Amino acid sequence: MYRIVEARTVGLNIRQFTVKAPRIARKQRPGQFVILRLHQQGERIPLTIKSADPAAGTITIAVQAVGKTTSLLNCLEAGDSILDVVGPLGRHSEIRNYGTAAIVAGSVGTAMALPTAKALKDAGNHVIFIEGARSKEMVVFEDEVRAASHEAYILTDDGSYGEPGLVTKKLDELLAAGRKLDFVLAVGPVPMMRAVAKITAPLGIKTMVSLNSIMVDGTGMCGGCRVLLGNQSKFACVDGPEFDATLVNFEVLMQRNAMYRSQECRSLKAFEQHKREELAALRDGLAAKEKETAQLHARLEMREKDETHGKPEAVHVAEEEKRHA
Amino acid sequence: MPDTPPLPVNTLPLKERMRIPRVHMPELDPEDRARNFEEVNQGLAAAGAVTEATRCIACAKPGCQTDCPVGVKIKEVMALIYAGDFLAAARKMREDNALPAITGRVCPQESQCEGGCVVGKKGQPVAIGNLERFIADYERENGQLGLPHIAPPTGKSVAIVGSGPAGLSAAGDLVQKGHSVRVFEALHELGGVLVYGIPEFRLPKAIVKEEVDNLRRMGVEFETNVVVGKSVTLDELMRVEGYDAIFVATGAGLPVFLGVPGEHLNGVYSANEFLTRTNLMRAYKFPEFDEPIYDCRDRDVIVVGGGNTAMDAVRTARRLGAKTATLVYRRSEAEMPARAEEVGHAREEGIEFRMLTNPVEFLGDENGWLTGARCVRMELGEPDADGRRRPVPIAGSEFVLPVNVAIIGVGTNANPTVQSSAPDLKTNAKNYIVADPETMRTSKRGVFAGGDIVTGGATVILAMGAGRKAAKAIDEYLAAGEW
Numbered sequence: 001m002y003r004i005v006e007a008r009t010v011g012l013n014i015r016q017f018t019v020k021a022p023r024i025a026r027k028q029r030p031g032q033f034v035i036l037r038l039h040q041q042g043e044r045i046p047l048t049i050k051s052a053d054p055a056a057g058t059i060t061i062a063v064q065a066v067g068k069t070t071s072l073l074n075c076l077e078a079g080d081s082i083l084d085v086v087g088p089l090g091r092h093s094e095i096r097n098y099g100t101a102a103i104v105a106g107s108v109g110t111a112m113a114l115p116t117a118k119a120l121k122d123a124g125n126h127v128i129f130i131e132g133a134r135s136k137e138m139v140v141f142e143d144e145v146r147a148a149s150h151e152a153y154i155l156t157d158d159g160s161y162g163e164p165g166l167v168t169k170k171l172d173e174l175l176a177a178g179r180k181l182d183f184v185l186a187v188g189p190v191p192m193m194r195a196v197a198k199i200t201a202p203l204g205i206k207t208m209v210s211l212n213s214i215m216v217d218g219t220g221m222c223g224g225c226r227v228l229l230g231n232q233s234k235f236a237c238v239d240g241p242e243f244d245a246t247l248v249n250f251e252v253l254m255q256r257n258a259m260y261r262s263q264e265c266r267s268l269k270a271f272e273q274h275k276r277e278e279l280a281a282l283r284d285g286l287a288a289k290e291k292e293t294a295q296l297h298a299r300l301e302m303r304e305k306d307e308t309h310g311k312p313e314a315v316h317v318a319e320e321e322k323r324h325a
Numbered sequence: 326m327p328d329t330p331p332l333p334v335n336t337l338p339l340k341e342r343m344r345i346p347r348v349h350m351p352e353l354d355p356e357d358r359a360r361n362f363e364e365v366n367q368g369l370a371a372a373g374a375v376t377e378a379t380r381c382i383a384c385a386k387p388g389c390q391t392d393c394p395v396g397v398k399i400k401e402v403m404a405l406i407y408a409g410d411f412l413a414a415a416r417k418m419r420e421d422n423a424l425p426a427i428t429g430r431v432c433p434q435e436s437q438c439e440g441g442c443v444v445g446k447k448g449q450p451v452a453i454g455n456l457e458r459f460i461a462d463y464e465r466e467n468g469q470l471g472l473p474h475i476a477p478p479t480g481k482s483v484a485i486v487g488s489g490p491a492g493l494s495a496a497g498d499l500v501q502k503g504h505s506v507r508v509f510e511a512l513h514e515l516g517g518v519l520v521y522g523i524p525e526f527r528l529p530k531a532i533v534k535e536e537v538d539n540l541r542r543m544g545v546e547f548e549t550n551v552v553v554g555k556s557v558t559l560d561e562l563m564r565v566e567g568y569d570a571i572f573v574a575t576g577a578g579l580p581v582f583l584g585v586p587g588e589h590l591n592g593v594y595s596a597n598e599f600l601t602r603t604n605l606m607r608a609y610k611f612p613e614f615d616e617p618i619y620d621c622r623d624r625d626v627i628v629v630g631g632g633n634t635a636m637d638a639v640r641t642a643r644r645l646g647a648k649t650a651t652l653v654y655r656r657s658e659a660e661m662p663a664r665a666e667e668v669g670h671a672r673e674e675g676i677e678f679r680m681l682t683n684p685v686e687f688l689g690d691e692n693g694w695l696t697g698a699r700c701v702r703m704e705l706g707e708p709d710a711d712g713r714r715r716p717v718p719i720a721g722s723e724f725v726l727p728v729n730v731a732i733i734g735v736g737t738n739a740n741p742t743v744q745s746s747a748p749d750l751k752t753n754a755k756n757y758i759v760a761d762p763e764t765m766r767t768s769k770r771g772v773f774a775g776g777d778i779v780t781g782g783a784t785v786i787l788a789m790g791a792g793r794k795a796a797k798a799i800d801e802y803l804a805a806g807e808w
Binding site: 023024027037041042043044068069083084085086087088089216217219220221222223224226227228233238249251252255256258259260263264266267270296 | 511513541550551552556557578579582588589591594595597598601602606607612613614615616617620692693740741742
């Protein structure tokens with residue numbers, strides 16, 4: 001059980017959670033992700049870590065409600081818990097002084113790109129951050145984007161905030177103005193990452209993309225997240241999530257990400273009809289789990305105090321448990 | 326000792342015993358069970374178990390025991406079952422086997438204990454596996470545990486990486502020696518392959534949970550959601566968290582694909598993914614459970630491979646409603662490594678067997694969905710390194726099989742996570758951890774390894790055997806302190 005210590009809405013259907021997860025907080029590096037599961041019937045979904053505080057033992061994630069699990073997660077508040085959080089998973093971003101580094105992020109992808117942007121800035125790069133969103137309500141973490149970069153550009157598709165247009169427009173402009181880019185990281189919807197790669201790859205600019213393929217275990221065990229790089233198959237969870245954009249087959253990635261679309265729609269629809277019941281059931285489940293864990297800990301403490309630590313006691317514990325069951 | 330009446334001893338003449346037919350274990354009807362995930366085997370009743378135990382002729386040199394990878398004292402167990410003291414039989418069993426309810430269900434008994442049974446030389450062997458399962462189920466259903474004796478605390482602590490059969494078995498032995506034991510598991514549920522790999526209809530998850538709870542009652546601690554190598558390193562476990570020794574039992578969890586064109590198509594799964602979705606994530610209960618799986622209803626499903634994993638996957642596909650569920654194997658049935666009982670069960674459930682066939686390409690539609698598998702027919706050539714006849718493609722024999730779902734179950738590779746974070750841990754060319762076969766010691770001080778992560782993919786019971794061996798070696802190391 002992983003306690004949510006802070007929860008707030010940062011954009012339209014986008015929430016930020018700070019979660020107690022000391023082991024992950026100690027080890028997290030930019031670009032890595034966690035897999036979480038909300039309840040006993042829940043699915044496992046990957047989410048990139050936005051930041052970590054090893055001293056406080058917390059990690060921060062940003063979540064856009066798109067399916068059932070993310071919608072349910074976004075109903076949670078500080079004081080609630082997440083049943084399972086595992087990580088940090090995947091390889092971390094390669095941080096070097098490339099020279100000028102452009103970070104191109106779409107909406108919630110900004111959260112994923114932020115730690116890498118910060119690290120690149122700290123490593124001496126001149127960091128250009130281009131954040132795009134559909135509209136004003138989906139522009140997130142603007143202050144942090146500005147803090148993590150030397151130049152920041154905000155664009156909205158509908159022009160309701162910042163400059164109108166897509167992130168690729170800004171990228172084109174910069175390049176047309178003769179700006180030399182040595183490194184590009186694109187994080188966001190697949191069509192956006194593909195469009196960025198189409199611009200930068202012909203120019204020979206090292207371009208990385210952070211891929212969001214469907215995962216189950218996140219440790220390389222199932223291969224469901226495999227992506228096609230040239231004619232080679234790679235697992236996004238252990239070989240990625242960042243890959244050289246020039247090699248990625250984005251069409252296959254989009255096809256594979258659509259594999260469970262009909263089931264996902266069905267789940268989301270059912271959830272929207274029974275939101276309140278689902279949330280109540282989740283909280284009941286967590287409370288039950290908490291009680292169970294507390295009992296187990298109490299029993300362990302009791303046993304540690306009990307010097308005999310032998311056979312009669314072990315059986316006694318078992319009987320005791322039966323009685324409480 | 327209080328005065329207890331002596332236990333009855335089997336006095337039936339040997340010839341009479343040999344004449345008793347093997348007691349049949351009831352099974353669910355194939356028609357019905359192919360549509361649900363309920364356990365196929367229903368277990369023996371007490372009377373049947375006693376009758377079956379009567380068949381044991383108590384050999385002076387029991388071949389069953391020498392052929393058991395964990396050396397269960399089967400002869401004594403059989404005598405206790407005959408005497409009707411099922412709990413004592415369970416206790417005796419647990420001295421050598423921490424997970425009897427599991428091994429009774431998944432061991433390839435025909436090539437182990439029952440293969441070595443003298444009664445089986447002339448007729449059917451004593452149903453040792455069924456009896457093992459019976460006593461473990463009996464103690465569980467009666468709520469009376471035959472937990473073994475726990476030695477006083479030694480003050481030493483051991484971290485076990487992985488809660489699969491090797492890890493659980495080592496945990497059981499080490500905690501009995503009085504060491505403090507903590508098992509780290511990467512997934513959210515304990516049991517490793519027992520929960521993500523082996524399906525409910527062969528090994529109900531409630532049974533794995535019960536065996537894990539038994540270890541908990543013996544004092545083993547568990548921590549889920551820890552990927553050792555990512556969440557914490559081996560060095561940190563020893564230096565920061567103070568463990569005196571570590572047993573690495575992470576298994577061979579990485580799926581192998583065929584490496585043929587079209588494997589990225591929607592509908593192509595590794596057996597690991599297909600089984601993990603159904604078993605660990607309960608996708609067969611979608612939408613009650615959130616994790617989805619390809620809707621196999623009225624679809625054509627093939628599973629490539631001939632081992633237990635392939636067999637589990639093809640029977641799972643059948644239960645998910647597949648119109649056709651076909652096992653495609655490049656050798657012939659004689660070379661199939663799957664457990665004999667599962668092959669029989671699969672056939673009863675309407676699984677088709679397409680032997681001496683190998684896919685060379687997967688074909689898809691314009692949206693990336695699998696529609697067919699181009700296959701080639703094979704014939705058996707000369708025996709290869711492991712003595713099995715090598716399959717050779719027959720030129721010009723290619724044909725297309727209409728397929729919506731293809732599941733690849735041709736084996737696994739080493740799970741690399743621990744190794745990649747511990748450069749001083751010696752590995753072989755295939756990235757399996759190098760460990761001494763006797764002492765289970767790795768190249769890293771205080772670190773032992775065993776099970777599939779050392780040997781490559783094998784069976785539950787072999788992994789448990791490795792776990793026991795490691796536990797013994799770790800206990801000796803902790804006592805002597807010398808590396």
